Amino acid sequence: GAGVSQSPSNKVTEKGKDVELRCDPISGHTALYWYRQSLGQGLEFLIYFQGNSAPDKSGLPSDRFSAERTGGSVSTLTIQRTQQEDSAVYLCASSLAHLLETQYFGPGTRLLVL
Amino acid sequence: QKEVEQDPGPLSVPEGAIVSLNCTYSNSAFQYFMWYRQYSRKGPELLMYTYSSGNKEDGRFTAQVDKSSKYISLFIRDSQPSDSATYLCAMSASMSTSYGKLTFGQGTILTVHP
Numbered sequence: 001g002a003g004v005s006q007s008p009s010n011k012v013t014e015k016g017k018d019v020e021l022r023c024d025p026i027s028g029h030t031a032l033y034w035y036r037q038s039l040g041q042g043l044e045f046l047i048y049f050q051g052n053s054a055p056d057k058s059g060l061p062s063d064r065f066s067a068e069r070t071g072g073s074v075s076t077l078t079i080q081r082t083q084q085e086d087s088a089v090y091l092c093a094s095s096l097a098h099l100l101e102t103q104y105f106g107p108g109t110r111l112l113v114l
Numbered sequence: 115q116k117e118v119e120q121d122p123g124p125l126s127v128p129e130g131a132i133v134s135l136n137c138t139y140s141n142s143a144f145q146y147f148m149w150y151r152q153y154s155r156k157g158p159e160l161l162m163y164t165y166s167s168g169n170k171e172d173g174r175f176t177a178q179v180d181k182s183s184k185y186i187s188l189f190i191r192d193s194q195p196s197d198s199a200t201y202l203c204a205m206s207a208s209m210s211t212s213y214g215k216l217t218f219g220q221g222t223i224l225t226v227h228p
Contacts, residue, residue: 004157031214043158043202043218056213091157100214101146101165101206105157 002026004106006092012112013082021077021109025094032075033095033103034059034067038088046090049075050097082113117141120203120219129228133190137203137219140184144205144217147179149188152200152221161201162188193226200224 005024013019025032034046045059049069060066064083069075079086089110093103120137127133135149146165150158162177164170164186170177176189186205190197203219206212 033214033216035216035218042220043204043216045215045217048213048215050213056215059215093157095214100209101148101163102160103214103216105150105159107155107157 004092004094004104006090006106006109008109009107010110010112012114014114015084016081018078018080019082019111021079021090021111023075023077023092023094023106025073025075025092026104027073028096029094029104030072030097031095031100031103032069033093034075034077035091035093035105036088037091037108041088043091046077079111082111084113087111087113115140116220117217118203118205118219120222122220122222124223124225126225126227127193129193129195129226131193131226133188133193133197133224133226135188135190135201135203135222135224137186137205138184139186139205139217141205141207141217142181142184143207143212145208146206147177147186148204148206148216149175149177150202150204150218152202154199158202195226195228198225 032049048056089108149162152158178187200221204216
């Protein structure tokens with residue numbers, strides 16, 4: 001079946017602009033995660049959704065970052081007033097609620113802030 | 115100091131060699147241990163998953179966890195050029211408390227040359 005999809009695959013923006021990144025999880029996966037992968041920092045957890053609620057937002061680096069999930073499916077990560085340090089690959093993963101240890105990752109969105 | 119330490123390499127081996135990849139960690143709450151493989155410009159792909167201490171074998175891959183030493187390993191036997199990728203270790207605490215949030219090592223870049 002279809003895996004996790006993300007769009008856009010690449011995004012170039014100017015400092016100070018807002019960006020929206022989209023994630024479509026595997027159908028039936030109620031758990032959804034956002035991670036960020038940057039050079040020198042590795043992969044870092046951002047936020048976790050179970051259904052439409054986010055019990056763990058502890059990884060969001062600042063209040064410029066927000067995320068929502070609607071219909072227990074698609075999720076959007078929004079970065080407001082982008083900064084150059086936001087440049088990274090943003091990865092989304094999904095899993096079944098009872099198999100959180102088995103997460104399937106999407107291909108990521110490569111964000112470059114100029 | 116990071117919770118999970120992984121030598122970034124790069125590691126270059128000839129085809130057919132046995133590859134040993136390792137991570138150490140400091141958080142004794144980690145119970146779930148994973149190895150992901152990431153090809154260039156792709157999302158991470160789950161290779162192996164182990165709960166608590168012990169060994170697990172899957173084809174040419176063997177994962178080992180030593181919780182007493184806070185040390186995990188991935189062995190690749192009869193390595194192939196197609197194994198060339200970045201290998202990421204990842205860990206998680208109890209699913210009920212951590213919601214499956216993964217903490218990653220920095221990743222080891224592996225090249226298997228013919």
